[in-house]
Amino acid sequence: MGSTLRGTDVLLLAAVSLAVLLPGTIGVSFVDRDEGWYAQVVREMRASGDWLVPRYLGRAWLGKPPLLYWLVGVSTWLFGFGEWQARLVPVLAAAANTVLVGILGARLFDRRVGLWAGLIFVTFGLVTVTGKLLLADSLVLTWILAAVILQWRMASEGVTHGRAILHGVVVGLGLLAKGPVILIFAGAFALALFVVLKERRRAWLGDWRWWLWGGLALVVAGPWYVHIARHASDTFVSQFLRYELVSRLVGKRHGGGGGFPGFYLLVSLVGLLPWTACVPGAVVRAFRRRREEAVCRLLLWWLAVPWVFLEFLRSNPPNYILPCYVPLAVLLAAELVERFSVGQTWAQLHRPAARAMEFLWWPMLVGGGLIVLAGAVNGRHAWGLAAAVSGAVVVGAFIRAREHAHRRTIQAGCAAVVAAAVATHLAFGAVFLPTLEPLRFSRRVAVAINAAAEPADTVLLCGYKEPTVYVYLDRPVRTVHPEDLVQTLASCDRTKPVVLAVTEAELDRLGPPASDVLALFTTSDRITGVNHVKLQRVTVRVARRNGSPG
Incomplete structure (x- = not known):
């Protein structure tokens, strides 16, 4: 038991991955909201030259740590700013994940299981969709898989300085990709190793090199967290710690998840397609063989611990379950390869x-x-x-x-x-x-604003603030709260042109005061469409007021 992939296996997995992942990344607009947030943060990082404090619309924004922004910044610097250039990072990360799943399957079972595990994993529906989008999930999974493979090698083959150093670096990169997520999933695998490989505990956890180099994770990730705590402390506490971490555990539901136990079982009915129906049988097979096969016990532990944890989160977006699909792919591959090895036909x-x-x-x-x-x-x-x-x-x-x-x-x-x-x-x-x-409403709004505004114009946006609209704007805009719209328009310098983009819902709510101020504007465009985030039909009016001589 335990082998490695051949070079041709790696090439096959990479080719299939790119064939699945690349279509839909080119010539397709960013999707609200996460893609819009991340793309705009990268734009502002590049424009400001500040690569340490992520900013959205000029303010510190810590929805995610910076590694994704840094890599996307490099990609867009090399190839220009656009959809495929930004999505290239998660696409390559997802392709790397396919190969890493294959390597893990080969080491746990054999080469054929590894090859099929990679093929099954990359064709899971959720894996493919997540890998096409500008999200941090595929990137953090790369570091999770690298850490898991290193843990397996240290537990089964022994700890070396090289493996321990690389493990510390990989965990640090995972902390820079998506915070403590890597600790949950790589930690669950370490727990599984501790429970299953009892005879290897002393050789692995008792080795001083494991403990010496484990702190490298803090050396890699710590400086950025310290810098943020010093230079954007309010945002770090309110957004990153309180909103992104604590509230997902014990706070109110947010982030588009189901918020109830069993949500990820429902998600996986679609997320595991086209392999959904075969996965339960593979899990049952592994459970029946858990006493005879330590690898089956290991994968079941690694699957169950984080899955149960995620089911009881207050906020559980569908993509959170992605790392749990790795043991499912390996278990399914092991069952199928057993059937393949005897040339099983349908009649059998x-x-x-x-x-x-x-x-x-x-x-x-x-x-x-x-x-x-x-x-x-x-x-x-x-x-x-x-x-x-x-x-x-x-x-x-x-x-x-x-x-x-x-x-x-x-x-x-x-x-x-x-x-x-x-x-x-x-x-x-x-x-x-x-x-x-x-039908991409945010982009249509941005195109209309770009067409109406000259380089020196003041541009105001009110009532519609989906992040993707900012990504496609050619110039900075001022976002105005609806309650402040009339006062803001009245205070604008009348000698300078102003372009206003405002939803008709806000105009109707404001009533006559807004109509009086807007009397000096000429409507250049009226865009109607669907805000797919809120599933609402929206109409935005784009109007221009020419400057009057002083």
């Missing part, structure tokens, strides 16, 4: 296994069929034809996968499922998503 499957395997493709076939229907019904829209074509690709690819499984072997069917997943993401990323650009 037991009835429960056959039923589970059928659901590898039926949810995708039904989903693809519904998308085709939606596209046909909305054929008058530009996106309708693209939806129909993309849905047809999904249906055709998964029908082909089903035929391979029934007529050839289970391995051929699973390989066809991977190919079908690649085809699905190619179709939706390259064909369907670009046709939705006319």
